[in-house]
Amino acid sequence: MATTEARTPSAAPSAPRRRVPGPGGRRRIPFARALGPLLLLATWQLCSVTGILDPQTLAPPGAVGQQARELLISGQLGHHLWVSLQRAALGLAFGATTGVLLALLAGLSRLGEALIDGTAQLFRALPILALVPLAILWFGIGEEVKIILVALGTFFPIYVNTHAALTGLDLRWAELAATVGLNRRQFLRRIALPGAAPGFFTGLRLAVTVSWLVLVVSEQINAASGIGYLMEQARTFGQTDVIVVGLVVYGLLGLASDTLVRLLERRALQWRTTLG
Amino acid sequence: MAHHPGLTAPTDPVPGVRLRGLHRAFGGRTVLDDIELDIAKGEFTALLGHSGSGKSTLLRAVGGLDGAAAGRGVVEVPEPSAVVFQDARLLPWSRVLDNVVLGLPGPRAAALARGRAALAEVGLAGKERAWPGTLSGGEAQRAALARALVRSPELLLLDEPFGALDALTRIQMHSLLRNLCARHQPAVLLVTHDVDEALLLADRVLVLADGRFSLDLPLGGPAGPGRRGSAEFTELRERLLRALGVPEEDRS
Numbered sequence: 001m002a003t004t005e006a007r008t009p010s011a012a013p014s015a016p017r018r019r020v021p022g023p024g025g026r027r028r029i030p031f032a033r034a035l036g037p038l039l040l041l042a043t044w045q046l047c048s049v050t051g052i053l054d055p056q057t058l059a060p061p062g063a064v065g066q067q068a069r070e071l072l073i074s075g076q077l078g079h080h081l082w083v084s085l086q087r088a089a090l091g092l093a094f095g096a097t098t099g100v101l102l103a104l105l106a107g108l109s110r111l112g113e114a115l116i117d118g119t120a121q122l123f124r125a126l127p128i129l130a131l132v133p134l135a136i137l138w139f140g141i142g143e144e145v146k147i148i149l150v151a152l153g154t155f156f157p158i159y160v161n162t163h164a165a166l167t168g169l170d171l172r173w174a175e176l177a178a179t180v181g182l183n184r185r186q187f188l189r190r191i192a193l194p195g196a197a198p199g200f201f202t203g204l205r206l207a208v209t210v211s212w213l214v215l216v217v218s219e220q221i222n223a224a225s226g227i228g229y230l231m232e233q234a235r236t237f238g239q240t241d242v243i244v245v246g247l248v249v250y251g252l253l254g255l256a257s258d259t260l261v262r263l264l265e266r267r268a269l270q271w272r273t274t275l276g
Numbered sequence: 277m278a279h280h281p282g283l284t285a286p287t288d289p290v291p292g293v294r295l296r297g298l299h300r301a302f303g304g305r306t307v308l309d310d311i312e313l314d315i316a317k318g319e320f321t322a323l324l325g326h327s328g329s330g331k332s333t334l335l336r337a338v339g340g341l342d343g344a345a346a347g348r349g350v351v352e353v354p355e356p357s358a359v360v361f362q363d364a365r366l367l368p369w370s371r372v373l374d375n376v377v378l379g380l381p382g383p384r385a386a387a388l389a390r391g392r393a394a395l396a397e398v399g400l401a402g403k404e405r406a407w408p409g410t411l412s413g414g415e416a417q418r419a420a421l422a423r424a425l426v427r428s429p430e431l432l433l434l435d436e437p438f439g440a441l442d443a444l445t446r447i448q449m450h451s452l453l454r455n456l457c458a459r460h461q462p463a464v465l466l467v468t469h470d471v472d473e474a475l476l477l478a479d480r481v482l483v484l485a486d487g488r489f490s491l492d493l494p495l496g497g498p499a500g501p502g503r504r505g506s507a508e509f510t511e512l513r514e515r516l517l518r519a520l521g522v523p524e525e526d527r528s
Contacts, residue, residue: 172365175341179359180379180423190378194369271369271407 059241067241068248076230081249084219084226087143088211088253091150095207098151099158100200107166108192120159128153128210129217141222146215153214154207158200165199166192198272201265208257212250227253292316292463293338293431297349300333300342307333309487310349317354317430318461320499322474324520325484331467332435334484335359338465339433354463357431358424362439364416366408366423373404376423387426394422398452414445418452425456432457434466438473450476454499471516475509476501483519491519 029035041061047053048060055063071077102120105112131152139145173191182190219228227246234242293315300308307330315321325331336342337351339359366375377391395401398418408416417437424432434453438446454477457464468474474481477499483491493512495503503509 172361172363173367176361176365176367177379178341179339179357180427181356181381182379186379190370191367194367197369269369271409 055240056238057240059239059244063241064244064248067239068245071230071242071245077245077249080225080227080230081253084215084228085253087146087219087226088150088215088257091147091214092154092207092211094147094151095154095211096158096204099155099203099207100162103159103162103166103196104188104192107163107196108188117163120156120163124156124160128156128214132218132221135218136222146218146223146226149218150211150214153210157206157210158203161199161203161206162196163199165196165202168199169195197268201261201269205258205261205265208261209254212254212257216250292319292354293465294352295338295350298334298337298351299349300330300337306487308337311488313482313489315431315463315465317463320457320464320466320477320479322466322468322478322481323484324468324471324474324481324516326520327469329484330487331484335433335435335465335467338431354430356427356429357433358427358429359433359435360417360420360424360437362436364408364411364413364420366411366416366419368408370408371404372400372406372408372411372419375408375419376426378423380426390426391422394426395419397425397456398422412445413441414449417441417445417449421449421453421456425460428460429462432462432464434464434468436468437466438470439468446473451500453477471513471520474516475503475512481512481516483516485519485521491516 044053044058045061048055048058053060059067068077102112102116106116106120107113128149132149135145135149139148169192173195174187177187177191215226216228219226220232223229223232227249231243231246234240234246293313295311295313298308298311298313299306311334323331323334333342338353339357340351340353341359366372367378370378373388373391373395376394377387380387380390392401392404395404398421400415400418400422403411403415403419408419411419417440420437437453438449441449450473464478466474466477475495479495479499481491481493481495482489493515495512496508497503
């Protein structure tokens with residue numbers, strides 16, 4: 001033993017390498033995230049070219065691209081997209097505003113808690129799309145009904161999460177507010193609102209997803225414009241390429257709005273991210 | 277008033293803390309039993325006691341944080357007062373300077389200037405824009421001290437403010453606190469379970485046991501580490517430990 005050690009003095013006793021559970025291999029695959037979608041696209045193209053996929057079932061990728069170009073150039077896509085965006089944004093704005101206001105009322109006053117929270121929890125269990133028939137009866141098929149449905153759908157996640165964050169605020173902050181003599185308005189601005197912000201953003205991200213979901217459904221049922229209407233019309237004419245364009249647009253909208261909310265969240269909750 | 281020397285108007289600002297007949301019970305268990313206490317302006321009083329002896333309850337009653345204790349007995353407290361808790365209790369979503377000036381009345385620019393001065397005084401100049409989450413435990417507690425000082429308190433309430441700090445940081449904080457109190461001269465009530473801390477900082481040490489003060493010791497001479505090692509210090513320490521019921525073989 002001693003001679004072995006003398007001969008190799010530089011060889012430090014290396015710790016046994018542990019196998020880390022998880023996907024093995026250290027080599028990173030280039031463009032790993034794009035690989036799956038590209039493969040899917042290639043398969044789609046292949047099936048269309050070989051005639052396995054009937055254009056009546058699903059238009060080939062090339063036709064979809066061509067259709068998107070035409071819709072863009074004619075301004076149709078822009079018009080419907082703008083209408084959909086307005087509906088989503090307006091609905092979300094109404095939903096978020098009432099969600100935050102009612103969460104504050106319920107979270108900061110006993111009467112508010114009694115009146116609002118019980119009611120909200122009751123209606124939260126209702127799938128929002130189940131309200132579509134009633135909403136049409138009440139509000140007709142104009143713009144209002146779509147905005148109201150989006151507002152209702154986005155209200156709940158924002159209300160629930162903001163309210164939970166507010167009621168979960170540490171009592172120590174109330175004590176601090178008392179010792180430094182904050183009045184109610186200052187307490188709201190300096191402690192309650194920033195303290196509830198993480199919950200609000202969780203709710204907002206859920207709400208953005210919900211807003212598109214509600215919009216898709218309500219635009220396909222009763223509308224004369226919007227991406228959902230474009231797709232519904234394409235269905236009656238059997239234009240699968242237009243339907244796929246609509247799907248892609250909805251997907252991109254969802255992705256873009258989620259990214260936007262993440263950015264907003266990162267800015268507003270800077271104090272949390274700088275910790276890491 | 278000048279015509280009637282010897283008479284004091286009840287509306288005069290209270291010069292120090294005055295407690296009479298303060299009583300507090302939790303579910304039938306008496307924690308504070310007819311407490312009587314005066315703390316003069318500039319007097320540094322340390323309050324010792326076991327955990328659960330009611331020392332924090334007393335501090336909370338003096339600080340007006342105990343709603344149920346109000347109206348029971350007399351609690352006269354000079355204004356303004358400030359509290360430093362065991363946790364620094366800085367709002368994590370506000371920058372250090374905004375935490376220091378939280379709730380400070382008056383124009384914002386003046387408040388910010390005072391906040392900066394207070395931060396400099398506790399050695400945190402340059403940390404104004406930092407988030408509390410990036411501060412060390414000692415720095416956070418300094419910021420909390422700055423938040424108290426910026427109010428120019430007539431009464432400073434300290435609820436085990438150094439309990440969560442490591443020994444080295446605690447030594448630094450002790451000398452900082454001594455200097456600040458000497459300069460600003462508030463009445464101080466320091467709640468602690470550390471006998472040495474009390475002997476090092478205070479002008480007077482109280483021991484709370486069974487709802488009453490079992491010991492009220494004035495300490496002579498200037499506070500500070502100079503006290504340590506003298507025969508008198510050793511004797512006081514013995515007395516306090518005895519009053520706290522620490523067995524002889526454990527007193528080191």
